[in-house]
Structure formats: C-alpha cells, structure tokens
Amino acid sequence: MTTAAETPAKANPAATDSGDSLPGFVFALSAYFLWGFLPFYLKAVDHIGAIEVVAHRILWSVPIAGGWILWLGRTADLKRALRDWRILGMAAVTATLISINWSIYVWAIANDRALEGSLGYYINPLFTIMLGALVLREKVTRLQLAAIISAFVAVAILTWEGGGLPLVSLGLVFSWGGYAYFRKTLPVGPNQSFFLEVLLLAPVALVYLLWQTLSGDRSFFGDGSWTDTGLLLFAGVATAIPLILYANGAKLLRLSTIGVMQYIVPTMIFLIAVFVFKEPFGWVRLLAFGFIWLALILYVSSILNERRRLRANLPLIEPGTRT
Incomplete structure (x- = not known):
C-alpha cells in the first residue's frame, strides 16, 4: 500500500497538541480511499510482472513528487540531503524497504492473495x-x-x-515495519523524503525497464498497447497523489484520529478481496480475521483512552484569558 511518510500513528507529533480540522479529514480520507481502491488498479495490470509495475510506479512518481516540492518551494531540505552521504545512505535503506513492500503487495494482488495483503496491513x-x-x-499499554x-x-x-506461515x-509487515522505523531517522520532511527515495530508485527502475526492452521480452510499456502504456503511466499518479494528500492531512489531524483512520485501507482491501475478487474465505479464515478485528478494537480503544487521558489533563483556561 502506502508509503506514507511515517507510520500513521507517528506521522505528525505536532498534531497531538491541536484539534482535527475538516480539510485535514478530507485530505486523509481521500488518501485512504485511494489506497483502498488501489487493488482495482493493480488487478488491471496483473498480466504485467510485479517488478515491472513497481519500476513504473517509481519512475513516474519522480516528476509528480518533484513538481509538488517545487510548487511548495520546499527544496532546502532536499538540497541538504543530496549533499549529505549519511542521509543518502539512510534514504537508500528506506527506499529499498519500500520497494520490497510495493513488490510484495503488487504480486499478492496479481496472484489472488489480496486477503493476505489485508491481514498484513491490519497487523x-x-x-x-x-x-x-x-x-x-x-x-x-x-x-x-x-x-x-x-x-x-x-x-x-x-x-x-495454510500449512505454513x-x-x-509477514513480508508486508516486516518490510513496512522496518521502513517506518528507519524512516523516523530521516531528518527531512515527508514530501522531500518520498521524492528522495524514488529519485534514488529511479536509475535502477530505468535500467531494469531498458534491459527488459532491449532483451526483446517486452516493450518498455508492457505489451506495447495503448492500454498498457496508459495504465503504466498512471502508476505515478496512483502512487504519488495519495501520499501528497496524506502528508497534508496528517498535519491537520490528531495522531489518534490518524491511528483510527488507517484501518480504512485494510478493511477496503478485505471487502474487495472477498466480495469482488471472490477469494476463498472459509470458517478458519473467518476465525483468524475475528482475532484481527478483536485486535483492531483493542488497539483503537487504547487510542481513545489515551485521548481521554490527555483531555482530562489539559489545563482549564479562564474566560477572557489570552492563549
């Protein structure tokens, strides 16, 4: 799914001190719904290899993410990062982990394993x-x-x-968990760090696509049809736009709100897998997902308890007092 800049619950420390805003809610909800509907796009390109799809996601995210940063005028952090080998090394690690995460997810949707993808994002x-x-x-707690x-x-x-793990x-969990952990060490903003990651991955993606084209196996754009070309060019939009929406929404919402909203995505994936893709869902899987939903209820309850505790500890402001 997502390469949201950080794990949602860690996305914006400043948000703990502010209330939710309607624009923030709209931005975040839009991002989560786009991520939730992503399986339909990935199903449309399931005849194309997973690595090839990921390569196009990387390549066409570069101009969108770069253009967004230029429009925001936030290039200072990026310039500093490009001159710092330590930051580049850290970004290379996070870029590798997120590319692994994307590859697993794309492969899962193409091979009728969306339910396992949903489970991974629940966990x-x-x-x-x-x-x-x-x-x-x-x-x-x-x-x-x-x-x-x-x-x-x-x-x-x-x-x-299943007779095995x-x-x-688990691949989605470990790759995303590692990504979120190392991403916290990157001293650049979410938009800049995402651009830095795809920028580092872009040469590898380009070389892979050129090698595949020159080897004669496939064209640069899937089978070379207008349909495949359009779908693969759209990969940048499908990847970068939700991230931009999320990054802006996370700034305007409480961490607890983001923590609850993040479950929109795996729930949508689950519903699509069962009711649209018709993946097998017997009583054993129902039992397993029952425990997952119980975990969701417990986790959300812990978030709400923390919010109530913080509210109870807020100092009272006398009428007419300036803040």
Missing part, C-alpha cells in the same frame, strides 16, 4: 508498537499488548490452516 500498526517496545523501549497477542493468534490460525502478510 502493521501493532508490529510498529511491538518494534518500538523492543527496540526503543517504548511503553506498551495492556490494551495494546492484548491487541498484539490477538494478532499473533490470528497468524497462528492462518499458519495452521502467511508469507505475504
């Missing part, structure tokens, strides 16, 4: 919490711990049902 926030607890020694345990039970059920789900 992502819980894995981030667990990673923060283990690596950064961040505090985990009882509700969050219960949510993590519930997610582990769901994975165990699917492992038993749900590798698509």
Whole structure:
C-alpha cells in the first residue's frame, strides 16, 4: 500500500497538541480511499510482472513528487540531503524497504492473495508498537499488548490452516515495519523524503525497464498497447497523489484520529478481496480475521483512552484569558 511518510500513528507529533480540522479529514480520507481502491488498479495490470509495475510506479512518481516540492518551494531540505552521504545512505535503506513492500503487495494482488495483503496491513500498526517496545523501549499499554497477542493468534490460525506461515502478510509487515522505523531517522520532511527515495530508485527502475526492452521480452510499456502504456503511466499518479494528500492531512489531524483512520485501507482491501475478487474465505479464515478485528478494537480503544487521558489533563483556561 502506502508509503506514507511515517507510520500513521507517528506521522505528525505536532498534531497531538491541536484539534482535527475538516480539510485535514478530507485530505486523509481521500488518501485512504485511494489506497483502498488501489487493488482495482493493480488487478488491471496483473498480466504485467510485479517488478515491472513497481519500476513504473517509481519512475513516474519522480516528476509528480518533484513538481509538488517545487510548487511548495520546499527544496532546502532536499538540497541538504543530496549533499549529505549519511542521509543518502539512510534514504537508500528506506527506499529499498519500500520497494520490497510495493513488490510484495503488487504480486499478492496479481496472484489472488489480496486477503493476505489485508491481514498484513491490519497487523502493521501493532508490529510498529511491538518494534518500538523492543527496540526503543517504548511503553506498551495492556490494551495494546492484548491487541498484539490477538494478532499473533490470528497468524497462528492462518499458519495452521495454510500449512505454513502467511508469507505475504509477514513480508508486508516486516518490510513496512522496518521502513517506518528507519524512516523516523530521516531528518527531512515527508514530501522531500518520498521524492528522495524514488529519485534514488529511479536509475535502477530505468535500467531494469531498458534491459527488459532491449532483451526483446517486452516493450518498455508492457505489451506495447495503448492500454498498457496508459495504465503504466498512471502508476505515478496512483502512487504519488495519495501520499501528497496524506502528508497534508496528517498535519491537520490528531495522531489518534490518524491511528483510527488507517484501518480504512485494510478493511477496503478485505471487502474487495472477498466480495469482488471472490477469494476463498472459509470458517478458519473467518476465525483468524475475528482475532484481527478483536485486535483492531483493542488497539483503537487504547487510542481513545489515551485521548481521554490527555483531555482530562489539559489545563482549564479562564474566560477572557489570552492563549
């Protein structure tokens, strides 16, 4: 799915001190709905190799993301990053992880594994919490711990049902979790860092597409038809526009609001997989997703409890007092 600049629950620390705004809600909701409908686009290009699709997502995101940064006039961080080998090295790591995440997701949709993709994106926030607890020694509440345990039970059920680990789900979880963790260390804004990542990946994507074209296996744009050409050119729009909307929405919303809204995407993927793509969904998978939805309820409850606690601790402002 997403390469939102950070894990949603970590997206904008300043947002914890401000209320939600209608523009922020509209921006974020638009981004999540576009990500939620992304499986339809990926299904339309499922006859094209996953790596080829990802290469086009990277290549055509460069002009869109670059043009957006120029329009915003926020090139200072980018110029500094391009002169700093340490930042470039960190960006190369995050770029590699997000390209792996994209490749797994594109392959999953093309091979009728959208349900596993949905499971992975349901688990992502819980894995981030667990990673923060283990690596950064961040505090985990009882509700969050219960949510993590519930997610582990769901994975165990699917492992038993499938005779092996749900590798698509776990691949998405680990690649996104690693991406979110290392992305926190990048000292540049979300728009600039996304552009930096696709800029670093673009030469590799271009070389791969040229090699594939020169080898005679395929044309630069799939089978060379107008349909494939249009679909692959659209890959940049499908990738960059939701990220731009999300980056702007996250600034104007509370972290708790983003934390709840992020579950729109895996829910939409789940519904599309079951009711549109008609992927198998027996009682065992229903049981597993029941534990996932229980984890969702526990996690969201922990967010709402934290919001109530913060509200209770806010100082009262006397009438007529200037703030």
